[in-house]
Amino acid sequence: MQVNFQGVTADYRIGPIRSKNILQQVDLCLPSHSFTAIVGHTGAGKSSLLKTVNGLLLPKEGSIQVGDQTITSVLQSKDVLKRVRQSVGMVFQFPESQLFAETVEQDICFGPLNFGMPKQEAQKLAKDAITLVGLEETILSSSPFSLSGGQQRRVAIAGVLVMNPDVLVLDEPGAGLDPQGKEEILTLIKNLHETKGITTILVTHDMDDVARYADDVVVMEEGKVITYKPVHTFFDDVEQLKAWSLDLPEPRRFQLRLESETNVKLPNVCLTIEDLVAGLIEVGLA
């Protein structure tokens, strides 16, 4: 499912008070089945942009098209938002903080029941979802609060996946997890993207995650999209990244150091260890 932002400007309102524009004229078209990372410094508007994808933040100007539904600034019909929320899965920062039910099963079933699904069907989907996130079915009868942080996060993600979303939006899904837990979650997301073709939008600070998991990168600054490129093109332009004070992924940093020390240029932009090994073999350094 495609997500198309057209001229999106948005602000926050608290009663009569309006903030300055948090999103400014965002034009961005993310094709069906794409995997896009959104990066940028704190306060750039990344989380706000994610919120517009399911209508949690409505645009002041412009529109967001999600599949064949269009979210606009005009009084939004409830039907549009309901349909959008059915197709967009939203994993917030620290999603485990929203677990609330007595059992994992009840927590995961909350969404489907809320959308009118019969209980038995919801329970069957909960089983599928818990397996999908790599947990045992027996955990369904546990209290979510008895689980480890990593397990809680998986349960929270299962509660989003159970709705079978066409678009999955994730805000720093690895934050606060140890490196292994983080890698497991992101590998899971990548696999889902590949097997189910879910259009995936991932906000992250970690350029190694961008390099490893995403196909395209968006950079945001002061509420604007300042670039949108395939990852290889993006990490090729080292000077530009420096100008934006953005890091490089570890393998790419290693590549640049090696190239400057040996005066040998590797044939590709290396974003993973595998890229590096292939490059080194090709130039005869390994």
Ligand SMILES: Nc1ncnc2c1ncn2[C@@H]1O[C@H](COP(=O)(O)OP(=O)(O)O)[C@@H](O)[C@H]1O
């Ligand atoms: N609920 C809110 N009410 C008012 N201002 C907000 C709210 N949430 C975020 N902001 C402001 O919007 C701007 C963008 O924030 P955010 O989208 O969270 O950026 P990022 O996720 O890139 O760090 C910041 O200036 C932030 O202070």
Ligand SMILES: [Mg+2]
């Ligand atoms: Mg944020």
